[in-house]
Amino acid sequence: MSDANALEALIQALRRLPGVGVKSAQRMAFHLLQHDRPGAQTLSYALANAAQAIQHCERCHTFTEATVCATCLDERRDASKLCVVETPADQSALERTGAYKGLYFVLMGKLSPLDGVGPHDIGLKKLFDRALDGTVQEVILATNFTAEGEATAHVISEGLKARGLHLTRLARGVPVGSELEYVDLGTIAHALVDRR
Amino acid sequence: MSDANALEALIQALRRLPGVGVKSAQRMAFHLLQHDRPGAQTLSYALANAAQAIQHCERCHTFTEATVCATCLDERRDASKLCVVETPADQSALERTGAYKGLYFVLMGKLSPLDGVGPHDIGLKKLFDRALDGTVQEVILATNFTAEGEATAHVISEGLKARGLHLTRLARGVPVGSELEYVDLGTIAHALVDRR
Ligand SMILES: [Zn+2]
Ligand SMILES: [Zn+2]
Numbered sequence: 001m002s003d004a005n006a007l008e009a010l011i012q013a014l015r016r017l018p019g020v021g022v023k024s025a026q027r028m029a030f031h032l033l034q035h036d037r038p039g040a041q042t043l044s045y046a047l048a049n050a051a052q053a054i055q056h057c058e059r060c061h062t063f064t065e066a067t068v069c070a071t072c073l074d075e076r077r078d079a080s081k082l083c084v085v086e087t088p089a090d091q092s093a094l095e096r097t098g099a100y101k102g103l104y105f106v107l108m109g110k111l112s113p114l115d116g117v118g119p120h121d122i123g124l125k126k127l128f129d130r131a132l133d134g135t136v137q138e139v140i141l142a143t144n145f146t147a148e149g150e151a152t153a154h155v156i157s158e159g160l161k162a163r164g165l166h167l168t169r170l171a172r173g174v175p176v177g178s179e180l181e182y183v184d185l186g187t188i189a190h191a192l193v194d195r196r
Numbered sequence: 197m198s199d200a201n202a203l204e205a206l207i208q209a210l211r212r213l214p215g216v217g218v219k220s221a222q223r224m225a226f227h228l229l230q231h232d233r234p235g236a237q238t239l240s241y242a243l244a245n246a247a248q249a250i251q252h253c254e255r256c257h258t259f260t261e262a263t264v265c266a267t268c269l270d271e272r273r274d275a276s277k278l279c280v281v282e283t284p285a286d287q288s289a290l291e292r293t294g295a296y297k298g299l300y301f302v303l304m305g306k307l308s309p310l311d312g313v314g315p316h317d318i319g320l321k322k323l324f325d326r327a328l329d330g331t332v333q334e335v336i337l338a339t340n341f342t343a344e345g346e347a348t349a350h351v352i353s354e355g356l357k358a359r360g361l362h363l364t365r366l367a368r369g370v371p372v373g374s375e376l377e378y379v380d381l382g383t384i385a386h387a388l389v390d391r392r
Binding site for chain 2: 005018049050108
């Protein structure tokens with residue numbers, strides 16, 4: 001793409017974003033340079049600032065700019081409940097429901113043996129220490145209902161069972177607002193098994 | 197996503213990239229902060245550097261860090277031919293063929309009346325001045341074979357016709373290596389019309 005080395009460097013850097021191939025990177029670079037230079041500056045600053053300011057919460061492991069995040073510091077929360085999620089985005093989805101008032105542990109990943117991600121990589125030791133601190137009474141496994149999320153939930157429940165904790169899993173079932181005709185059969189089968 | 201304002205700012209900034217919605221932006225931010233902080237720093241620098249260093253070539257309008265780009269300065273090129281393309285990526289595709297030794301004019305866009313992009317926005321005046329400088333003898337219209345690319349080619353050929361220039365268009369036809377059975381009918385029809 002012309003003799004602009006700065007442009008080539010930008011395209012290569014954009015390709016480090018997940019899901020961005022060379023065509024997308026070219027389109028992004030073109031858009032920013034041709035139509036949105038303030039956007040390029042804003043993104044440049046946001047990246048440098050985030051990489052510098054964001055660390056992990058000491059208690060729940062989510063991203064935060066403080067030592068302990070605001071959720072963990074909130075004394076109105078029920079510290080006897082600990083909900084285990086894969087990512088901050090999953091935590092955010094649960095928060096938006098307004099249906100949960102306990103605390104969280106954010107794995108920042110999931111077990112994925114094929115990608116070489118084992119129990120150590122997702123901080124299970126830290127989770128186990130936290131779950132067995134004497135305050136937590138219920139651990140709610142809210143990993144995703146994918147093969148990897150299910151395997152992660154299984155390993156956690158194996159590690160915590162017979163330790164006096166109440167271990168629960170989010171219910172599987174038919175999404176609110178769906179018509180059965182259009183729901184996949186595995187989901188319907190689970191909704192039958194988990195019926196109340 | 198937690199109490200990290202720097203994270204929220206990063207997600208919002210990533211959404212300014214074309215084709216990136218809130219889910220993709222969250223996934224990108226998570227990936228950079230959890231798995232590739234050097235990538236975040238690299239991208240931050242590349243964006244700031246590109247936004248500062250890259251301008252438009254005075255002669256062909258493509259991106260360059262100089263006043264006139266290396267292609268325009270290359271005296272081995274045939275200055276009697278001017279190939280009009282929509283973007284630097286299109287120019288790059290033509291260059292990779294090795295089949296063209298003339299010069300370029302890069303529109304940095306295409307006519308798109310529905311998006312409010314008219315002749316003035318894509319520098320047609322500058323193209324006309326360039327094409328009529330007395331050196332150019334052939335203008336090769338290599339805009340894309342989309343509705344907008346065709347309309348752009350049409351407007352350019354209207355503006356330049358009867359000015360003593362040889363106006364040509366890339367041939368439409370069956371892609372090399374394709375089986376006719378799998379080629380769309382419009383392409384086959386064009387290949388018939390443009391047969392040699
Ligand atoms: Zn926390
Ligand atoms: Zn040039």
